[in-house]
Amino acid sequence: MALYLPTLSDGPVTVRPVRVRDARALERELLDNRAWLRQWEATNPNGPSGFDTRGSIRALLANSRAGHGMPFIIEYEGQLAGQLNVSSISYGSLSSATIGYWVSERFAGKNATPTAVALVTDHCFFTVGLHRMEICIRPENKPSLRVVEKLGFRYEGLRRRYIHINGDWRDHFCFALVVEEVRQGVLRRWKDGAVPALVAQRPEVDVRAAEHPLPVIK
Numbered sequence: 001m002a003l004y005l006p007t008l009s010d011g012p013v014t015v016r017p018v019r020v021r022d023a024r025a026l027e028r029e030l031l032d033n034r035a036w037l038r039q040w041e042a043t044n045p046n047g048p049s050g051f052d053t054r055g056s057i058r059a060l061l062a063n064s065r066a067g068h069g070m071p072f073i074i075e076y077e078g079q080l081a082g083q084l085n086v087s088s089i090s091y092g093s094l095s096s097a098t099i100g101y102w103v104s105e106r107f108a109g110k111n112a113t114p115t116a117v118a119l120v121t122d123h124c125f126f127t128v129g130l131h132r133m134e135i136c137i138r139p140e141n142k143p144s145l146r147v148v149e150k151l152g153f154r155y156e157g158l159r160r161r162y163i164h165i166n167g168d169w170r171d172h173f174c175f176a177l178v179v180e181e182v183r184q185g186v187l188r189r190w191k192d193g194a195v196p197a198l199v200a201q202r203p204e205v206d207v208r209a210a211e212h213p214l215p216v217i218k
């Protein structure tokens with residue numbers, strides 16, 4: 001089932017479907033922001049993979065045609081600012097998906113990402129009909145933790161060595177929303193100042209645990 005990819009806007013922020021012709025501009029942003037992005041980038045556990053922006057856009061679009069993902073560009077005042085990908089979409093009794101994102105350093109701190117996440121989450125809930133949206137973040141990633149705090153994604157737990165990032169398996173804090181929590185919509189709730197306090201807060205026991213790597217047997 002191919003997924004319809006909408007264009008969604010709020011103020012200076014637009015999310016729109018990625019296109020193959022974005023490859024050149026996207027590659028420039030990715031290269032110019034290497035130092036900014038590398039620490040948080042998903043990597044291949046089976047060794048280095050080449051830098052092929054056109055190929056990865058094609059793979060994202062094929063995944064979307066198969067109904068498994070929704071690849072978006074984040075624009076700020078009409079300029080390409082970053083990417084937001086909905087992935088691992090499952091239907092039926094799970095009806096769930098995961099969100100990942102980045103913006104270039106020069107667009108940081110302008111609420112581009114929380115706005116994009118709110119727009120896309122609302123689309124997934126109220127148009128696609130998904131039930132649960134998840135975001136997983138490395139414990140060290142304070143700016144990204146602010147994104148889920150602002151929008152009131154609820155803390156669900158610590159997943160040890162969960163995603164291969166920047167060359168190794170990394171712990172992640174996981175957050176989620178189910179549609180019943182946000183009947184008014186994620187964007188509306190945030191704009192109305194109605195996000196419940198502390199739902200994204202991590203308990204001390206998980207914060208402490210994440211400070212100590214899981215012992216691994218070689």
Ligand SMILES: CC(C)(COP(=O)(O)OP(=O)(O)OC[C@H]1O[C@@H](n2cnc3c(N)ncnc32)[C@H](O)[C@@H]1OP(=O)(O)O)[C@@H](O)C(=O)NCCC(=O)NCCS
Pocket residue numbers: 036037040101102103104105107108109110111112113114136137138141142143144145146147150
């Ligand atoms: C995490 C990230 C997507 C946040 O996007 P954003 O659009 O800047 O989000 P916000 O505008 O809500 O800013 C979030 C926090 O970043 C911090 N921040 C603001 N400007 C910043 C800057 N120039 N540099 C670093 N951090 C900054 C602030 O703490 C801000 O919180 P505040 O608004 O309460 O002050 C972005 O920092 C990024 O792309 N980082 C690199 C890739 C990455 O971490 N991806 C996410 C992996 S889970």
